[in-house]
C-alpha cells in the first residue's frame with residue numbers, strides 16, 4: 001500500500017499532508033468522512049472531557065492540542081481514533097477500521113480500548129511458563145478487533161525451554177506470527193521495531209506486569225513507569241491510561257493497562273480464526289451448528305479419535321465456545337430459550353487472571 005495521497009476523508013485532498021499523516025499511522029483504509037472546514041487529527045489520550053490530539057496545520061506544522069469533546073459525540077473517542085477538529089474541540093469521530101473491545105466494566109455494553117489498529121500485540125511473559133488459556137483468549141479478542149494478532153513473548157531472559165514454549169504457542173494460535181523478546185537483554189527488540197514500521201498502528205494486549213511498557217521503553221529508550229509484580233500479584237497496573245506513542249522507528253504503538261482474563265471478550269469470528277484448524281474439519285460435520293460434543297456425524301470428534309487433532313485442542317475450543325455462549329446469554333437472555341440443546345456445560349466465567357500457567 002502506498003502513501004495515502006488519494007482523496008482524503010470527505011473528498012478533500014490531504015495533498016502534501018498525506019505523508020505527514022502517514023507518520024501518524026494513517027492508511028488508505030482510514031477513509032471515514034470529514035466535514036469541510038474541519039482539521040483531521042488522531043487522539044493520543046483521553047482524559048474525561050478532554051483529549052490530546054495530534055494533527056497537522058495546513059502549513060504542515062505538527063501540533064498536539066488538548067481538545068474538548070463536543071457533548072454530542074457518538075461514539076466517544078478513544079486513543080487511536082481519527083477525529084475532526086474545530087476550535088480545539090473534537091466535533092466528530094471518523095468510522096473505525098478496527099477496534100479492540102471488551103465488555104464494559106461499568107455496564108452491559110462494550111468498551112472500546114483502542115481504535116484503528118493494524119496489529120494487536122499479544123504480550124505474554126514466559127518467565128514463569130506459558131499461560132495457554134490466556135494466550136488463546138487474547139488471540140480471539142485480537143482477531144475480533146479486525147486487526148491482525150502478533151504474539152510477543154516477553155521476559156525470555158528468565159525463561160527455560162524457550163523452543164518448547166514457541167512450539168506450544170504455534171500449536172495454540174497457528175496462524176499468528178511470533179517473536180520472543182527480553183527488555184533486559186534486548187533480545188527481539190530490533191525485530192519488534194521492524195514490525196512496527198511507518199504506517200503501522202499496534203496496541204499491546206496483555207496482563208498487568210506482562211512487560212508491555214517495558215517493551216515501549218526498550219524500543220524508545222524512554223522511561224515510562226513500570227512496576228514490579230510480585231507473585232502475590234500486588235503492584236498491578238503500573239499503566240493506568242490508554243495512550244498512543246509515535247515510535248522514532250516510524251510506527252505508532254498504544255500502551256494500555258493490563259487486562260484480566262475475566263475482562264476478555266469473545267466473539268464468534270475470533271473463535272473461528274483462532275481455531276481455523278477445527279473450523280476446517282468442522283466443514284465435514286453432519287450438522288452445520290454441530291457442537292462437537294457427541295453430535296451425530298461429528299467430524300471433529302472423529303479427527304480426535306483418529307489422532308489427527310489433539311484432544312486438548314478440542315477441549316480448548318469447547319471451553320472458549322462455552323464462554324462465548326455465556327457472554328451472549330448475559331447480553332441477550334432470550335438466546336437461552338432459543339437454543340437449549342446447545343447450552344454448553346463448561347463454566348463460563350470462572351477463569352481468573354491469576355490462573356497458574358501450566359508448567
Ligand SMILES: Nc1nc2c(ncn2[C@@H]2O[C@H](COP(=O)(O)OP(=O)(O)OP(=O)(O)O)[C@@H](O)[C@H]2O)c(=O)[nH]1
Pocket residue numbers: 154155156157158181182183184185206207208209210211212213214215225226227228229236237238239240256257258259
Ligand atoms: N526479567 C525481565 N523482567 C521484565 C522484562 N520486561 C518487563 N520486566 C519487568 O516486569 C515488571 C512489569 O513490567 P511492565 O512493563 O510494567 O508491565 P506492563 O505490562 O506494562 O504492566 P501494566 O502497566 O500494569 O499493565 C517490571 O518489574 C519490569 O521490570 C523482561 O524482559 N525481563
Ligand SMILES: [Mg+2]
Pocket residue numbers: 212213214225226238239255256257258
Ligand atoms: Mg504498563
Ligand SMILES: [Zn+2]
Pocket residue numbers: 282285286290291292293295297298299300301
Ligand atoms: Zn462436529
